Amino acid sequence: QLQLQESGPGLVKPSETLSLTCTVSGGSISSSDYYWGWIRQPPGKGLEWIGSIYYSGSTYYNPSLKSRVTISVDTSKNQVSLNLSSVTAADTAIYYCARDRKVPRIVFDIWGQGTMVTVSS
């Protein structure tokens, strides 16, 4: 059974870079059938798609975050990583990774449990 697990620092200082990892178990991240996405949710607020990546490294990002976001994949470790630079308090959120199936177009059918990141000095 496929499982996703986010990990990373729970506290990041303003202006620094937030770095998270999503480890996929029970399946290969190198499958040509899937993208892998990052979504976040500020406390008490709605969901925001951050970006997605294909195993080949092809990415697509939320235009509003594109200048600060880098998503990468490490197929040897079965991991997807998220870097968000120049963070502010507005980046405080639960960060989720999720699977995104290409065909049929089934988006975010499996999610990690999420990891809370607080931006504060």
Add this chain to the structure above:
Amino acid sequence: QTVVTQEPSLTVSPGGTVTLTCASSTGAVTSGYYPNWFQQKPGQAPRTLIYSTSNKHSWTPARFSGSLLGGKAALTLSGVQPEDEAEYYCLLYYGGAWVFGGGTKLTVL
């Protein structure tokens, strides 16, 4: 900036029927936007219910259905159960970007 709009809140009686909608600031929602619907309960990750407008997952209860209605994507719950009380989010595709709606808080009362 593209905005996806949902009703902020709706209330329904147990056993009743309710329709949640999802509108796009760019115009009518079509199947090309691949409308998706997610359910989220407090303290949990979202769970997908509907993909590509009207397709259900194996775990989606039969009382949930998706459609296009009056230029919007719609999620209809028929025979609402108390456990359906949750936040519901739609998700639309804009040619390389996904945009979530603001969510609808559904109260079963």
